Amino acid sequence: MSSETISHGHAAEASVHSHDSHEAHGHDHHHEESFLSKYVFSTDHKMIGKQFLITGIIWAIIGGLFSVLFRLQLGYPEASFPILEDLFGKWAAGGRISNEFYYALVTMHGTILVFFVLTAGLSGTFANILIPLQIGARDMASGFMNMLSYWFFFLASVVMFASLFIQTGPASGGWTIYPPLSALGQASEGSKLGMDFWLISMALFIVSSLLGGLNYISTILNLRTKGMSMTRMPLTMWAIFFTAVLGVLSFPVLLSGAVLLLFDRNLGTSFYLSEIVVKGEILPNEGGSAILFQHLFWFLGHPEVYIILLPALGMVSEILSVNSRKPIFGYLAMVGSLFAICILAFLVWAHHMFVTGLNPFLGAFFVLLTLLIAVPSAIKVFNWLTTLWKGNIRFTPGMLFSIGFISLFISGGLTGIFLGNSTLDIHLHDTYFVVAHFHIVMGVASFFGMFAGVYHWFPKMYGRFLNNTMAYIHFWVTLVGAYLIFWPMHYSGLAGMPRRYTDWSNWQSFNQFQDMNRFISTVAMIVFAVQILFVFNFFYSIFKGRKVTSTNPWGANTLEWTTPINPGHGNWPGDIPEVHRWAYDYSKDGREFIPQTEPIGAYESKH
C-alpha cells in the first residue's frame, strides 16, 4: 500500500492509505465550474448543506418576526401601533392585529419553525455537510437526489411564502391543521386558498425530506471509508442516521393524511367530515372521522419532534467531547439511547390525543410508553454531565451552546413528565404549560444544538471563524432570555391559561397575568434582536471573519478535520483516509487527541 504523510495541526502524523475508493471518478483535479453549477444547481453535499442553512436562516427570521408580532399583541392588547396598519393593511386595521391575522401568525410561526427551520434547516444542513466528511466519502450516495432534495425544499418554501400574500391570508388553523376547521373553506379565511397552499407546500416538503433521508441512510450504511465500522462513527452520524430513519418512516404517513385532507377539501369526500353545520349551512358530508386525521397527523407529529431533536443530541455529544478534551462517556449507551428514543417515538403519538375521548385504558399504555422516554433521555444527560466532569473545558461558543442545550433539555424534559400523564393532561392540555414545555425542549433546545453546530463547523464550511464577542453576547442573552420567556408560562399554564387566545383582558381569571405577558413580550423582542446579531455575525464572517490557518482548529479527531481548509468537491485531494480507531481518543496516553486516522499503537487496545 502506498502511503503519504499529512500533518494534523498537533504534532500527530498519520499515514493515509490508498484503497478501493467508492467513487472511482477522480475529484483530485480542480475542474472549472460555472457559477450555476457551483452555487445554484450544485451536487456537492457541502454546497447543498449551505443552501439548506441559509434558506433555513431566512425562514427563521420570518418565523421569529411573526412571533414578535403576536407577542406585541399579547403584551399590549389595548395599544395601537399605526405602523402595523401601514405594513399589513386590513390585517392590522387601526394598528391592532386582527384575530384572523393573529391565528395566521401563530400557525405560520409553528409551521415555519417546526418544518422549514428545525427540520430542513437543521438536519438538512448538518446531514449534508457532515455525513460524507465524517464517514470518509467523496459525496452522498446520489448527489443528484441530494440536489433534488434541496430544490423540492426550495419549491415548498416558495409556495409557503406565496401563501403569505394571498388575499384570504395563509393557513390559520394552527400548525396541526386539524379538520374540520382546515377542511372547510367556509369555516375561516385561512381555510380557503391558504390551506391548499399549505398542503401543497407540505407535500413538496415531504418529498424533499424523503429524498434527503433516503440518501443519508444509504450513504451512512454503504459509503463509509475503510476501517470506519458503525461503532467507530462519531455520535453525530448515529444521530443523523436515526433522524433519517424516523423521517423516512413517518413522513409518508403525514403525506397520506394530507392527501385525504386535500380530497375532502377539493373533491367533496368525507374522510374527516361528518354532520357539520357551518354558519347555518348544513353540509352533506357524513360518516367521516376528524379523529382519524389526528391519528395520522400525530403518527408523524410525534416522531417529528425527535427528527428535530436528534441531530441536536448528536452534535452536542460531539462538541462536548471535543471541547472537554475527554472521550464521550458511555458511547454505546449513547447509541443505545438514541435507538430507544427512535423506537419509542413511534409508540407514543396518542399522548397528543388524551382528551379526544381516547379510551382511558388505552391511554394508560401511552402514558407508560411516554414516561419510558425519560429513561434514554436521562442516560444521555448523565453521560453528558460525566463527559464534562473533570474535563479540560474550553468555553468556545459551540461548547457554551452545547452546555446551554443540556440545561434546556433537562428543564424542558422534566415538564414532559407532567404532560405525559393522562390525568394531569386533563388540566394542562392546551394551556401555556404545553407551550412552555415544547418551546424549551424542542424549540429552543434544538436551536441551541443548531447554533452549537454552526459555531463549531463554521470554520469547516467557510474557512473562517465567527466573531467570538458577538457569539458570547448571542449565547448569554439567548439562554437567559429563553428562560425568562418560557419559565413564567409554566405558571400561567398551571393556572389554566389557554393557548391560541389573542386577548385575555376581559377574562377575569387570567388578566392577572397581563404584566407577566408584557414582560415576556419585551424579553422576546430583545432575544429576537440578538438573533439578528447572530445573522449579521454569520454573513459578516463568511466574508470578513478571522481566517482559519490550520486544518484542525479545534484539535478534533474526526475525519472532516483531515480535509483541506476549503475542501473541493470530493473532499480529499488524495485518497480517502483510512480509519483505525473511534472518534473519541482524547487525553489518552499523554496525548491531547489522537485523530481517527492514526493507526493503533503497539501498546494500545483496539476500539
Add this chain to the structure above:
Amino acid sequence: MNQVISEQKRKIHPHKFTLWVAIGSILMMFAGLTSAYIVKRSQASWLMIEIPMMFWYSTATILASSVTVQLALKALKKREMINYRRLLVVTAVLGVLFIVLQIVGFRQFAAQDIRLVGAGSNASYSFLLAISGIHGVHVLGGVVALVVIAIRALNSSTRSYSSLPLEIAATYWHFVDALWIYLFIFFTWMK
C-alpha cells in the same frame, strides 16, 4: 488489517439499497392509508364495496408486466438487445394499460350510480379511489423510469450494457405489482 478490509465488502450497490429504503417508506404510506381504512370501516355508515370485474383484468395486466420486465432483464444480461428493447416497451405499455383499466374500473362505479367524490359520496368508495389513485401514481413513476431506460436503450449513441438501472427499475416494478396485489386482496377481504 484483514478485519477492516472484510468490513468493507459491500454486497449491495448504494442505489439499490436506497431503493429498498424508499420501498420501506412507501410501505409506511400505504400502511397509514390502509389502517385509516380499517379504522373507518369499524365506524358507522360504512358501505360494502363491490369490486368490479375490471379490477381483475388490471390485476392480470400488472402481473403480466412483472413477468415481461423480468424477461427484459434476462435478455439484457444475455445481450439480446432487440429482445430486451421489445420487452421493455411491452412492460411500459402494460403499465399504462393497467392505469387505463383502473380508470375504466372506476368509471363503472359511476355507471352503477355510486359516487366516489362530491356530495353524497361515501368514505368507503372514496378510500378505494384515493388508495388506488395513490398506487396508480406510483405505477406511473415506474412507467416514467422504464421509458427513460427504453429511450436510452434505443438511442444508439449511448450504448450501455450496465444492468443496474433496469435492475433497480425492475425491483420497483415488482414492488408496485406486489403492492397492488396486497391492496386488491385487502379491498376484497375488508369490504
